[in-house]
Amino acid sequence: xxxxxxxxKAIICASSRGLGKACATALAREGVDVVxxxxxxxxxxxxxxxxxxxxxxxxxxxxADINTAEGRAALVAACPDADILVNNxxxxxPGSFQQWEEADWLRALxxxxxxxxxxxxxxxxxxxxxxxxxxxxxxSAMVKAPRSVMGLSTTARSGLxxxxxxxxxxxxxxxxxxxxxxxxxxxxxxxxxxAKLAMAFKKITxxxxxxxxxDSIAAKRMGAPSEFGDACAFLCSAQAGFISGQNLxxxxxxxxxxx
Numbered sequence: 001x002x003x004x005x006x007x008x009k010a011i012i013c014a015s016s017r018g019l020g021k022a023c024a025t026a027l028a029r030e031g032v033d034v035v036x037x038x039x040x041x042x043x044x045x046x047x048x049x050x051x052x053x054x055x056x057x058x059x060x061x062x063x064a065d066i067n068t069a070e071g072r073a074a075l076v077a078a079c080p081d082a083d084i085l086v087n088n089x090x091x092x093x094p095g096s097f098q099q100w101e102e103a104d105w106l107r108a109l110x111x112x113x114x115x116x117x118x119x120x121x122x123x124x125x126x127x128x129x130x131x132x133x134x135x136x137x138x139x140s141a142m143v144k145a146p147r148s149v150m151g152l153s154t155t156a157r158s159g160l161x162x163x164x165x166x167x168x169x170x171x172x173x174x175x176x177x178x179x180x181x182x183x184x185x186x187x188x189x190x191x192x193x194x195a196k197l198a199m200a201f202k203k204i205t206x207x208x209x210x211x212x213x214x215d216s217i218a219a220k221r222m223g224a225p226s227e228f229g230d231a232c233a234f235l236c237s238a239q240a241g242f243i244s245g246q247n248l249x250x251x252x253x254x255x256x257x258x259x
Contacts, residue, residue: 015038016039084133092112105155133171185252187223
């Protein structure tokens with residue numbers, strides 16, 4: 001299927017690795033000129049080389065921390081007329097309610113609520129004027145199925161979800177969509193870190209920890225990042241203009257609810 005994206009421009013936050021990189025790769029394959037971002041020059045260079053090897057959309061790199069106003073400004077300056085914005089960022093670590101202090105809550109809100117909010121604010125008016133915009137927020141499956149151990153992440157990302165639901169109604173008449181992707185257990189560095197935490201906490205091997213993670217998914221496997229990236233590309237497509245304000249579960253069929 002031709003997604004009607006050739007020649008479009010996209011900013012993909014935190015995209016030098018993991019799910020962000022998968023989204024940038026999928027969009028570039030469709031002919032989108034992508035701006036990728038990260039805090040490691042080495043990771044950015046590796047990602048840019050791999051995406052350029054596709055021989056499709058152009059790739060620009062921005063070394064910046066999107067948790068800062070300066071970092072966000074650098075990203076917007078690299079592509080002020082972006083047609084597509086994919087918001088992504090590192091999530092806060094798991095923990096327990098009693099151990100989190102004010103600084104922990106503020107860091108979570110800065111990274112997973114305020115950073116994407118300000119990226120949207122900077123770009124959405126231009127999207128409305130051009131009558132095309134696709135905003136995709138990478139959040140978490142725990143927005144719909146919270147667990148206290150991930151309370152920092154769930155709180156910040158649920159706030160983003162609520163804000164974007166309201167905004168999606170306002171921008172819909174301008175062919176601008178806002179959707180959220182809710183991943184669970186994709187085979188990225190994040191899951192490697194989670195496996196190592198399980199090793200230490202449960203006194204098990206890395207392989208046992210990985211098996212436990214896979215077994216927690218209905219499909220009995222972790223998701224491939226490329227599957228996530230392709231789903232993102234479709235949400236950004238011309239054909240997806242009637243899909244907005246939605247939360248797409250990408251969890252191998254694990255979520256037990258109806259809605």
